[in-house]
Amino acid sequence: MTTEESTTARRESTRARIIEAADRILRSKGPAAVTTRAVAQEAGLQPPALYRLFDDKEALLDAVAEHAFAEYVEGKKLVAATDDPVADLRAGWDAQIGFGLANPSVFALLSTPGRQSPTTEAGLDVLRGRVHRVAAAGRLRVPEQEAVDLIHAAGTGAVHTLLGKPESQRTTAVADALYAAVAATILGDAPALPADDTTAAAVSFRALIHRLPRLSEAERSLMTEWLDRATAE
Template sequence: MTRTEAREKIVETAARLLREQGAAAVTVRAVAQAAGLQAPALYRFFEDKDALLDAVAEHVFTSYVAGKSDTAGTGDPVADLRAGWDAHIGFGLANPAVFGLLVVPGRVSPAAEAGLAVLRGRIHRVAAAGRLRVPEPRAAELVH
């Protein structure tokens, strides 16, 4: 197993534990055991549990945002914005432990930035259709 494959296995195992049992279940020992590794092996990839949780949140959210980016619009920018909102709320409800990791004040991950870019694009399409009553940056801020 390559270093990249081992890291992916650790992150996916931790994501599964997080999804199934919550953040308290994601300990270095539990993740290592579930991944078939010795606990010290995880420290070759992650400084501590928080770094592992950050990697898990980034992994899950990156997959989610990639799916949002690929979604074709309906032609109605307001309906698309509404669908994006519903999808985001659905993601949070389906992944409460991961969502909790992502909404930590001051934490801005690459996946979160990509998600904001999708939101800004949808807001821009609403503005281009003449259906926005506030400046685009303010609308994006309000929706976010």
């Protein structure tokens, strides 16, 4: 191992040590307890060691959230895509509810209003992808962003509601009912024909515009603008 490789290995080892220490504090005492001094003491390091690896407390918390989410995904296995985008959407919902209930402190951190987190954005990107597949299949009856907002809001609310109950009372009934309500709002029973549901047809067509190779980028952009206007309330 070269000197540079040894330095990099030590740096990564120290970084992992700090993240694990912050994770323990976060889970046992909550986000407010994750201070530079507390984390350094828990990790057996001096505070300057943290500053060399993380710009500030927010960067450290983001790293902890990413670490916790990666551990959860590894244990539960990432929900793989199937040939049924609607079933995949529901499986993603169940996975997110499960993560929130299994990691209440991390979930509280990720769902703090106004806080921008790479982990939260990554999760939303996955949701956007799943919603887009439903739209492309002709099963979405509202604009894609509206569906993403409804699912995200309902999922966040479901987890917060369940976490507010004693652990013995945390059944999936509330989450199941919320998903059913959202699904009834955003999903159609079958691929829509224009005569059946013009909004669903427009949403589906918008999701497939990129597959029309003979259109220029300007033409795709204009058509997207028309379809967005057509589906706006």
